[in-house]
Amino acid sequence: MTNATATGDRSPTWQGQRVRPTRLLLLRHGQTELSVQRRYSGRGNPELTELGRRQAAAAATRLGADPEIAAVVSSPLSRAQTTARAVADRLGLEVTVSDGLIETDFGAWEGLTFTEAAERDPDLHSRWLADTGVPAPDGESFAQVAERVRLAKDSLLQRYSGQTVLVVSHVTPIKSLLREALGSGPELLFRLHLDLASLSIAEFFPDGGSVVRLVNDTGHLD
Helix, strand or coil, X not given: CCCHHHHCCCCCCCCCCCCCCEEEEEEECCCEHHHHXXXXXXXXXXXXXXXXXXHHHHHHHHHCCCCCEEEEEECCXXXXXXXXXXXXXXXXXXXXXXXXXXXXXXXXXXXXXXXXXXXXXXXXXXXXXXXXXXXXXXXXXHHHHHHHHHHHHHHHHHHCCCCEEEEEECHHHHHHHHHHHHCCCCCHHHHCCCCCCCEEEEEECCCCCEEEEEEEECHHHC
């Protein structure tokens, strides 16, 4: 019998696509001490807290039972890799690292709270919040993050076409992927909340179509 999915002979979606999309399961890493203190945490490399490890374990319990996950891809930072390995071990898979999925480089604001950064550079901080093209001091702009995340996504779609991939990353890269799937403007970065160890799902079709199926689900943490 011919495999209908492989040949593309399958019932169309509401958008008319017949080819299986590449499904990205977008998992945010677990808690770190900087998360607890609500400090900018970009290229710094804090480890997960004990709660963060429990959150990673809870995500592993949920996702480790999904036989469709073909690959686990992580940001290079420790907090993401530790979270990713918890799931990958359940699935019997290796963790592949993608540098493009790393968190925003907050530069001189790394480790500061929102208030501390605003007091240190009031004019720049205001412009940074209003314009995604403005970089943090000695750091990145959100526009730069979006571009490298787009390239990382394109690489994943090419390598894992039509498959399900677990992507373990950070707030801004995950928001950037959701923003691209939704075709929304940069305001989404400031209006969407993502909890620690939350799961979102986006699908990307070969014809360029995309759909978001889930956002900020933390049911596995209850």
